[in-house]
Amino acid sequence: MSHRIYRIGHFLDSKKGKMTILGLFILTNIIYVIMLMVTIPMTMIYANDMPLLDMMPMGYDWNYVNSLFSSLGNNGRLVYLRSQLPLDMIYPFLFAITYAMILGLLLKKSNQYKPPLWWLCCLPILAGMADYMENFWILKMLSSYPELHESTVRTANTFTWIKSMSTMFFFGVVFAVLVKMLWNEISKSKYEHQI
Secondary structure: OHHHHHHHHHHHOOHHHHHHHHHHHHHHHHHHHHHHHHHHHHHHOOOOOOOOHHHOOOOOOHHHHHHHHHHHHHHHHHHHHHHHHHHOOOHHHHHHHHHHHHHHHHHHHOOOOOOOHHHHHHHHHHHHHHHHHHHHHHHHHHHHOOOOOHHHHHHHHHHHHHHHHHHHHHHHHHHHHHHHHHHHHHHHHHHHHHO
16 A cells, blocks of 8 residues: 555656646636636526535535525526536546645655655545535535425535535645745755855
């Protein structure tokens, strides 16, 4: 297992690995920008300024979901179902793979690609999986509305919360690794200057 993980680390640090990461990063963010600039605003036209469920990191309850779906009306719910959710079925996979590879590369560059730290690369994968589960339950709620069960909302909300927390923790880790890399560079520069 560890041998395979070390091989992945060497791939990430290779020219081919870096080009793969760059390509995935561009594709991931193109999808993200399309959602932010096109499909989410298209859906929110019907929502009376109420944020969509996947844009609520602290979660929601039955009353909020019912109010949102009621505000959306039939047309808004169809746009949510047929425009926003299909793109959001592509994005979690790209997010998970791209950002796991980026964190792996950063850990490799900062000489921290070792156990147990390499398991931090699973954070974006956890976020991606939670995003898929969130989408599944939102799809279920949209398809069955106006029948809306409290247990279904709670389950969707749980996955929204897991997605949000794991994503925030991931970006916190990336920030910490970047600070460590910067600190190492400053320390190295000071040491070389003293010599």
